[in-house]
Amino acid sequence: MNLKSYGNEENHVYQAQIHLFKHIYSFLSSMALKSAVELGVIDVIHKHGKPMTLSELVSSLKLHPSKVSVFYRFMRLLTHNGFFAKTTVLIAKEDGDDEEDEEVEETTYALTPPSMLLINGESPCFTTIINGLFHPSVMDMWHSSKKWFGEENEQALYESANGETFFNFLNKDSEAYILSMFQEAMAADSQMMKFALKDCNHVFEGLESLVDVAGGTGVVSKLILEAFPHIKCTVLDQPQVVANLCGTQNLNFVGGDMFKSIPPADAVLLKWVLHDWNDELCLKILKNCKEAISGKGKKGKIIIIDISIDETSEDHELTKLQLNFDLVMMTLHNGKERNKKEWKKLLYDAGFTNYKITPIFGFKSLIEVYP
Numbered sequence: 001m002n003l004k005s006y007g008n009e010e011n012h013v014y015q016a017q018i019h020l021f022k023h024i025y026s027f028l029s030s031m032a033l034k035s036a037v038e039l040g041v042i043d044v045i046h047k048h049g050k051p052m053t054l055s056e057l058v059s060s061l062k063l064h065p066s067k068v069s070v071f072y073r074f075m076r077l078l079t080h081n082g083f084f085a086k087t088t089v090l091i092a093k094e095d096g097d098d099e100e101d102e103e104v105e106e107t108t109y110a111l112t113p114p115s116m117l118l119i120n121g122e123s124p125c126f127t128t129i130i131n132g133l134f135h136p137s138v139m140d141m142w143h144s145s146k147k148w149f150g151e152e153n154e155q156a157l158y159e160s161a162n163g164e165t166f167f168n169f170l171n172k173d174s175e176a177y178i179l180s181m182f183q184e185a186m187a188a189d190s191q192m193m194k195f196a197l198k199d200c201n202h203v204f205e206g207l208e209s210l211v212d213v214a215g216g217t218g219v220v221s222k223l224i225l226e227a228f229p230h231i232k233c234t235v236l237d238q239p240q241v242v243a244n245l246c247g248t249q250n251l252n253f254v255g256g257d258m259f260k261s262i263p264p265a266d267a268v269l270l271k272w273v274l275h276d277w278n279d280e281l282c283l284k285i286l287k288n289c290k291e292a293i294s295g296k297g298k299k300g301k302i303i304i305i306d307i308s309i310d311e312t313s314e315d316h317e318l319t320k321l322q323l324n325f326d327l328v329m330m331t332l333h334n335g336k337e338r339n340k341k342e343w344k345k346l347l348y349d350a351g352f353t354n355y356k357i358t359p360i361f362g363f364k365s366l367i368e369v370y371p
């Protein structure tokens with residue numbers, strides 16, 4: 001089978017080349033975004049409080065004056081990709097004589113909603129996800145993928161390439177900043193819950209207690225408590241994650257191991273947790289969750305927030321993002337994003353009898369599970 005079997009029309013060949021090159025070159029868009037974050041372009045425009053001209057940006061960012069034209073082209077791609085919005089303004093140009101100053105047209109760059117998610121100090125801020133995903137150990141592992149595909153073991157690509165698991169790398173003392181960077185990235189995503197909570201209030205109504213399993217620094221629990229202050233929330237995570245965290249009257253941090261046991265409650269929340277693990281380990285977690293809610297009989301519930309891949313969706317870009325997430329989970333720690341059929345099997349295998357999947361968190365879904 002070759003291109004000729006599709007006919008010789010030029011259009012086919014050109015379209016094929018465009019498709020191919022789009023994918024080969026797509027990493028440049030990611031890299032340009034990473035550089036924009038590193039340079040501080042987004043923070044500088046945010047602090048300026050209004051759109052900035054190219055020369056204002058070059059001077060605020062302390063770029064070398066010889067880089068003005070390359071910086072313009074860099075901003076051109078990022079603007080095309082939707083991270084900056086361009087407007088033209090008239091700026092008075094002083095010409096030194098007594099005559100009225102001449103006005104010249106200049107382009108200014110403003111932030112857009114996607115770049116506003118990358119402002120340091122604002123909430124949510126996703127720069128830590130960029131720093132984490134583009135860490136050299138994560139980027140470089142891809143050079144070992146051929147070796148990895150030839151190996152019999154069950155190591156993730158990250159471990160095969162770097163000689164240690166991704167979670168070990170996060171937990172290493174010498175890399176403490178990496179663990180806090182990861183926790184910050186998770187916390188940023190959790191902040192997004194505040195936009196969706198109103199759509200899923202019904203899920204938390206009537207609950208007296210909730211365990212946020214692998215709940216990190218407790219951002220989601222705190223948001224739930226803002227809406228439902230009477231719920232007794234327990235955040236269970238690894239001892240080193242919760243060691244220095246202070247609870248409140250209704251928020252309790254517990255260091256433990258979700259594979260061993262989970263404190264009892266009316267409901268268990270698993271946000272962005274099951275996608276980290278293979279089916280065998282997810283079954284262990286889910287069975288412990290089932291045990292934790294057993295005191296509530298048929299009324300206990302598990303609330304899962306994770307991706308449910310929909311390959312039939314007409315939103316091709318959304319599905320692509322979900323499939324990209326699946327590769328991140330697969331290569332970093334043998335986790336996986338699941339489609340509807342895979343969720344059904346996993347939940348029934350864990351002994352649950354009833355569940356409902358609702359896509360309400362952008363690319364993620366709310367999955368309500370009952371015994």
Ligand SMILES: C[S@@+](CC[C@H](N)C(=O)[O-])C[C@H]1O[C@@H](n2cnc3c(N)ncnc32)[C@H](O)[C@@H]1O
Nearest residue numbers: 186187190214215216237238256257258271272
């Ligand atoms: C992807 S993060 C999700 C954090 C949080 N649920 C959120 O959405 O922000 C996964 C979490 O699992 C925690 N974790 C890993 N192994 C664990 C274990 N055996 N018991 C409890 N928590 C664990 C990690 O420390 C991390 O906080």
